[in-house]
Amino acid sequence: MFGKYTAEAFKGISAERTERAIKVIKDHEGTVRSMYAVLGEHDLVFTLDFPNAEKAMAASVALHQLTGISFTTSPVVDVEEFDRLVGEAKEI
Numbered sequence: 001m002f003g004k005y006t007a008e009a010f011k012g013i014s015a016e017r018t019e020r021a022i023k024v025i026k027d028h029e030g031t032v033r034s035m036y037a038v039l040g041e042h043d044l045v046f047t048l049d050f051p052n053a054e055k056a057m058a059a060s061v062a063l064h065q066l067t068g069i070s071f072t073t074s075p076v077v078d079v080e081e082f083d084r085l086v087g088e089a090k091e092i
Contacts, residue, residue: 001060002072003044009068021063028059044069 018035025032025048033047050056053075060073077085 001044001046001048001056001063002042002074003046003063003069004072005043006068006070012067017067020066024062024066025059028055028062030055030059 022032025046029051031049033049034045035047036045037043038045048056048059050059056073056075060071063069063071
Protein backbone atom coordinates (compact mmCIF):
# COMPACT_ATOMS: atom_id res chain seq x y z
CA MET A 1 0.00 0.00 0.00
CA PHE A 2 1.10 3.52 -0.77
CA GLY A 3 -0.12 6.27 1.54
CA LYS A 4 -0.45 10.02 1.00
CA TYR A 5 -1.04 12.35 3.95
CA THR A 6 -3.61 15.11 3.93
CA ALA A 7 -2.92 18.15 6.10
CA GLU A 8 -5.45 16.84 8.61
CA ALA A 9 -4.01 13.31 8.63
CA PHE A 10 -0.53 14.72 9.20
CA LYS A 11 -1.72 16.31 12.47
CA GLY A 12 -2.65 12.89 13.86
CA ILE A 13 0.75 11.21 13.49
CA SER A 14 1.61 9.22 16.62
CA ALA A 15 2.95 5.87 17.71
CA GLU A 16 -0.50 5.09 19.12
CA ARG A 17 -2.17 5.65 15.74
CA THR A 18 0.43 3.42 14.10
CA GLU A 19 -0.41 0.67 16.60
CA ARG A 20 -4.13 1.08 15.85
CA ALA A 21 -3.35 0.87 12.11
CA ILE A 22 -1.45 -2.37 12.64
CA LYS A 23 -4.45 -3.75 14.54
CA VAL A 24 -6.75 -2.81 11.62
CA ILE A 25 -4.45 -4.69 9.25
CA LYS A 26 -4.44 -7.76 11.50
CA ASP A 27 -8.23 -7.55 11.98
CA HIS A 28 -8.50 -7.91 8.18
CA GLU A 29 -6.26 -11.02 8.27
CA GLY A 30 -3.23 -9.07 7.09
CA THR A 31 0.41 -9.45 8.05
CA VAL A 32 2.78 -6.49 8.19
CA ARG A 33 6.08 -7.18 6.39
CA SER A 34 7.37 -3.59 6.51
CA MET A 35 6.19 -0.02 7.03
CA TYR A 36 8.22 2.95 5.81
CA ALA A 37 7.82 6.71 5.77
CA VAL A 38 9.32 7.97 2.51
CA LEU A 39 10.07 11.16 0.64
CA GLY A 40 8.69 11.73 -2.83
CA GLU A 41 5.42 10.91 -4.51
CA HIS A 42 4.19 8.86 -1.52
CA ASP A 43 4.50 9.50 2.20
CA LEU A 44 4.15 5.90 3.32
CA VAL A 45 4.95 2.51 1.81
CA PHE A 46 3.59 -0.60 3.53
CA THR A 47 4.41 -4.15 2.47
CA LEU A 48 1.50 -6.28 3.66
CA ASP A 49 0.23 -9.78 3.00
CA PHE A 50 -3.51 -10.49 2.80
CA PRO A 51 -5.26 -13.73 1.92
CA ASN A 52 -7.10 -12.05 -1.00
CA ALA A 53 -7.79 -8.74 -2.73
CA GLU A 54 -11.08 -8.26 -0.89
CA LYS A 55 -9.35 -8.27 2.51
CA ALA A 56 -6.70 -5.86 1.20
CA MET A 57 -9.35 -3.47 -0.11
CA ALA A 58 -11.34 -3.61 3.12
CA ALA A 59 -8.19 -2.90 5.14
CA SER A 60 -7.31 0.02 2.87
CA VAL A 61 -10.74 1.59 3.43
CA ALA A 62 -10.58 0.94 7.18
CA LEU A 63 -7.12 2.52 7.37
CA HIS A 64 -8.40 5.60 5.58
CA GLN A 65 -11.33 5.83 8.00
CA LEU A 66 -8.95 5.54 10.96
CA THR A 67 -6.22 7.90 9.77
CA GLY A 68 -7.54 10.12 6.99
CA ILE A 69 -4.58 8.96 4.90
CA SER A 70 -5.37 8.13 1.27
CA PHE A 71 -4.07 4.66 0.42
CA THR A 72 -3.47 3.06 -2.96
CA THR A 73 -3.47 -0.71 -2.81
CA SER A 74 -1.30 -2.48 -5.38
CA PRO A 75 -1.02 -6.26 -5.65
CA VAL A 76 2.43 -7.64 -6.32
CA VAL A 77 4.05 -10.91 -7.31
CA ASP A 78 7.68 -11.83 -6.76
CA VAL A 79 10.02 -11.66 -9.75
CA GLU A 80 10.23 -15.43 -10.18
CA GLU A 81 6.43 -15.69 -10.39
CA PHE A 82 6.36 -12.73 -12.81
CA ASP A 83 8.90 -14.43 -15.06
CA ARG A 84 6.81 -17.61 -15.03
CA LEU A 85 3.62 -15.70 -15.89
CA VAL A 86 5.30 -13.82 -18.73
CA GLY A 87 6.71 -17.08 -20.05
CA GLU A 88 3.21 -18.60 -20.08
CA ALA A 89 1.81 -15.54 -21.86
CA LYS A 90 4.42 -15.84 -24.61
CA GLU A 91 3.24 -19.39 -25.31
CA ILE A 92 -0.31 -18.32 -26.09
